Amino acid sequence: MTIHIGAAPGDIAETVLMPGDPMRAKWAAERFLDAPRQVNAVRGMLGFTGNWRGDPVTIHGSGMGMASLSIYANELLRDYGAKTLIRIGSTGAMQPHVALRDVILAMTASSVGTPSSTIFRELNYAPCADWGLLRSAVAAAEARGVPHHVGGIYSSDTFYDERPDLNEQMTRHGILAVEMETAEMYTLAARHGARALSVLTVSDHLQTGEALPSEDREAGFGDMVEIALEAAFA
């Protein structure tokens, strides 16, 4: 047990899928894993471990934002020996050619700062995805015929943003979409010698104002979960 995860040693698999939403963790575990059992509920942050095609997998919420993800990712990597973290999250599109429900595979994640920024001092560290996971996720998306985009995303500290000028510069420089966790997850995975990838589904569009309902964000993004699982064990 750790401060924020009540699982016994051995209850967490080496492969962990991390949605922000703990209810998405419950839905994904019940839908995609064999014999899922709840391994964490501390502070309502649900985690489940089961099997996918015979391999053990944990699906554990990260909460919203890099500060929250950092707590769970640190404990999963340092205390439970997780080796692969794959975020399965929602994201807001920042390019006109990206549509609702498209999948985004995040090669890298820009940020204004992460919880790790202070250790880098003057360095603008560039967090990046594990190449093997990214390559396998692209192959899985192609095989399933899922519309997808590979490129840079933005990990924001805020959902309600007050910097339209910054968004404009990011759109101009090809950033595909915004979410709130990936830059820190990639940084922590690199620090601990683990693999990481974010597989995201577009839930809303910053330019058109389109948005999917909360029920879809919780239990409507099955392609992203299957792409993540196939990439983890390719």
Ligand SMILES: O=P(O)(O)O[C@H]1O[C@H](CO)[C@@H](O)[C@H]1O
């Ligand atoms: O749907 P999740 O995985 O929570 O991801 C996105 O949704 C939340 C904001 O609504 C943030 O956590 C953001 O990164």
Ligand SMILES: O=c1cc[nH]c(=O)[nH]1
């Ligand atoms: O962080 C997020 C996630 C989804 N949509 C957004 O606009 N921002």
